[in-house]
Amino acid sequence: MKKMxxxxxxxxxxxxxxxxxxxxxxxxxxxVWMPTISGHIQYDQDKNTKGDKIKFDEMEFDKDAGSYIxxxxxxxxxILPNLxxxxxxxxxxxxxxxxxxxxxxxxxAGELDMTIDMTQTDIITYWSVPxxxxxxAGILDINFGLxxxxxxxxxxxxxxTTKTLEKATIDETLPLVYLNFIIDIPFAPIKFDLTTKxxxxxxxxxxxxxxxxxxxxxxxxAVVDVNLxxxxxxxxxxxxxxxxxxxxxxxxxxxxxxxxxxxx
Numbered sequence: 001m002k003k004m005x006x007x008x009x010x011x012x013x014x015x016x017x018x019x020x021x022x023x024x025x026x027x028x029x030x031x032v033w034m035p036t037i038s039g040h041i042q043y044d045q046d047k048n049t050k051g052d053k054i055k056f057d058e059m060e061f062d063k064d065a066g067s068y069i070x071x072x073x074x075x076x077x078x079i080l081p082n083l084x085x086x087x088x089x090x091x092x093x094x095x096x097x098x099x100x101x102x103x104x105x106x107x108x109a110g111e112l113d114m115t116i117d118m119t120q121t122d123i124i125t126y127w128s129v130p131x132x133x134x135x136x137a138g139i140l141d142i143n144f145g146l147x148x149x150x151x152x153x154x155x156x157x158x159x160x161t162t163k164t165l166e167k168a169t170i171d172e173t174l175p176l177v178y179l180n181f182i183i184d185i186p187f188a189p190i191k192f193d194l195t196t197k198x199x200x201x202x203x204x205x206x207x208x209x210x211x212x213x214x215x216x217x218x219x220x221x222a223v224v225d226v227n228l229x230x231x232x233x234x235x236x237x238x239x240x241x242x243x244x245x246x247x248x249x250x251x252x253x254x255x256x257x258x259x260x261x262x263x264x
Contacts, residue, residue, distance in 0.1 A: 023076025024073075025072075025264065026071075026072070027071070027072040027261060029069065029227075030259055031067070031260065032066070033066040033088065033255060034065045034256055034257065035233075036061070036254060037252070038251075039250040040053050040251075041250075042054070043248075044104070044241065044246040046105070051101075051103050052101045054101055056114075058099070059096050059114050060095050061093065062093050064093065066088065066090025066091070067089050067090075068087065068257065068259070069087050078127075081145060082143075083124070084124040085121075085124070086124070088119070088120040089118070089120075090253075092115070093113060093115050093116075094115075095114075096112050097111050103166050103168075104167075105166075106166040108157055109159070110161055111159070112158065112159055112160065115155070116155050116251075117154050117155075118152075118170070120150065122197070123147070124146070126145025126146075128141060129141075129142040129144065139185075139186060141180075141182040142179075143178075143180040143181075144177075144178065144179055147175070147178040147197045148173060148174075149173065149174055150173040151170050151173075151174075151237070152170070155170070155249075170239070172243075172244065174199055174204075174206055175199060176199045177197065177198055179195070179197075180195045181194045189217075191214040193210075193211070193212040193213075193231070194212075195212075203242060204238060204243050205238040207235065207236045208233075208234075211231050212229055224262055225262065226260070227263070228258075229260065230258045231256070231258075233254065233256075233257055235251075235254065236251070236253075
């Protein structure tokens with residue numbers, strides 16, 4: 001009797017382990033993003049000494065590429081949130097041959113370089129909307145959650161002749177709403193991924209939207225999916241001087257991206 005009970009316990013535990021294993025996904029991805037910049041920045045010396053508003057399209061920016069990497073851990077426990085970590089980096093240098101402007105209390109004249117150096121870190125906790133995948137036979141997944149997005153970067157001006165340099169630093173962490181929709185095309189190695197992150201508070205607005213086509217490579221197997229990712233990403237950062245002292249920033253960053261991902 002004890003042997004039969006032990007066998008029964010082992011069978012149950014093995015079944016639970018199999019379900020848990022099949023309900024846990026780990027996804028890793030990395031790629032290249034090729035953003036363009038538009039909008040404006042105004043960097044004041046203080047509340048009484050205003051700087052000039054500089055439009056980004058007054059600079060001729062290089063076609064430099066940024067990079068991204070992410071880790072996504074998805075499990076089968078319905079109450080506990082899933083976890084996704086993202087890191088995006090880009091550094092873009094622009095030039096104007098003849099420009100006169102006040103930036104941060106410093107007067108620049110002549111040929112100027114503008115450098116936008118930005119790192120974004122996203123810590124996302126999210127849940128799947130219950131029964132959507134089951135009701136759509138696995139075609140549609142909807143995820144929702146919260147994103148803690150940290151901006152760590154700077155926008156600087158340098159005068160080429162005198163090497164005069166002034167830098168506006170951006171170091172902010174903001175909470176964003178996270179929504180994600182995944183459409184799995186039946187009988188085809190293709191998925192569509194639409195993600196939006198956003199927040200709006202008084203005059204401050206942050207949005208980060210992306211559309212991605214995921215192509216499952218033919219050599220994928222039962223253990224690992226290897227995917228080719230191609231998409232387009234659009235961001236907006238609107239930071240008034242009421243949020244960050246002496247800085248008024250409205251920056252649109254958008255462009256195509258491509259990369260690879262693996263899912264276990």
